[in-house]
Amino acid sequence: MVEATPQNMRGRFITFEGGEGSGKSTQARLLAEKLNSLGVAVKLTREPGGSPAAEVIRHILLSGVAKPLGAEAEAMLFAAARDDHLATTIRPALDRGVWVISDRFADSTRVYQGVLGEVDPRLIRRLERLIVGETWPDLTFVLDIPVEHGLMRANVRRGAAAVDRFEGEDANFHSKLREAYRQLAASEPARCIMIDATQPREKVAEQIWSLVNARLDPATAPMVFEDLAL
Numbered sequence: 001m002v003e004a005t006p007q008n009m010r011g012r013f014i015t016f017e018g019g020e021g022s023g024k025s026t027q028a029r030l031l032a033e034k035l036n037s038l039g040v041a042v043k044l045t046r047e048p049g050g051s052p053a054a055e056v057i058r059h060i061l062l063s064g065v066a067k068p069l070g071a072e073a074e075a076m077l078f079a080a081a082r083d084d085h086l087a088t089t090i091r092p093a094l095d096r097g098v099w100v101i102s103d104r105f106a107d108s109t110r111v112y113q114g115v116l117g118e119v120d121p122r123l124i125r126r127l128e129r130l131i132v133g134e135t136w137p138d139l140t141f142v143l144d145i146p147v148e149h150g151l152m153r154a155n156v157r158r159g160a161a162a163v164d165r166f167e168g169e170d171a172n173f174h175s176k177l178r179e180a181y182r183q184l185a186a187s188e189p190a191r192c193i194m195i196d197a198t199q200p201r202e203k204v205a206e207q208i209w210s211l212v213n214a215r216l217d218p219a220t221a222p223m224v225f226e227d228l229a230l
């Protein structure tokens with residue numbers, strides 16, 4: 001067992017990003033389960049949401065009622081949700097040595113509102129500085145999948161349920177989204193790793209696991225004794 005010291009005490013922060021049907025939620029869960037099975041305390045969370053107040057804002061955003069306000073206002077709402085998520089869920093967990101895995105984070109705002117919504121990049125950066133501050137992920141997996149393939153998977157998964165605010169966008173939107181994520185991954189290679197999400201689920205999970213091992217060395221994580229439900 002590794003002793004907790006101030007240096008190694010802080011948990012690691014890992015995020016998953018990608019478009020529709022990329023399988024990122026499944027991979028986030030598989031990674032959380034794997035770490036947990038090795039004795040690493042993990043908090044699996046998501047955006048928008050991840051805290052009671054942020055889940056309320058999630059409902060507003062995904063229902064589409066905020067769409068008429070425009071992409072800039074939506075960016076601010078996502079940021080408000082993120083602020084609460086960071087303050088009440090993410091930072092307290094990291095401070096206790098818990099590893100946090102989030103299904104989406106600030107990169108989603110960069111891509112969806114910044115690139116797709118054409119919100120001024122200066123506003124996006126300011127929001128990032130104000131809200132995210134120093135709490136950037138240690139590692140971000142960008143799951144990449146061709147648009148048709150991803151949409152087909154998303155349709156199968158959704159079944160008869162109605163599409164949400166962003167799922168309802170057209171194929172052109174989704175191909176721009178893919179391109180924006182590819183550019184993001186290329187522009188921040190130290191933090192972001194692009195993964196070929198067309199591979200079988202187990203292969204994707206193996207690849208992610210070996211990258212987490214190589215980059216973040218979970219074997220040296222201190223034991224944190226608390227019961228955290230995934």
Ligand code: TYD
Pocket residue numbers: 019020025046047048062078103104105106107108109110112113164166167
């Ligand atoms: P969600 O139901 O969580 O699905 P998924 O993550 O599997 O796509 O939907 C979240 C939606 O919100 C998704 O379409 C992306 C969008 N989104 C933004 O536009 N900006 C953001 O900052 C975040 C976090 C999400």
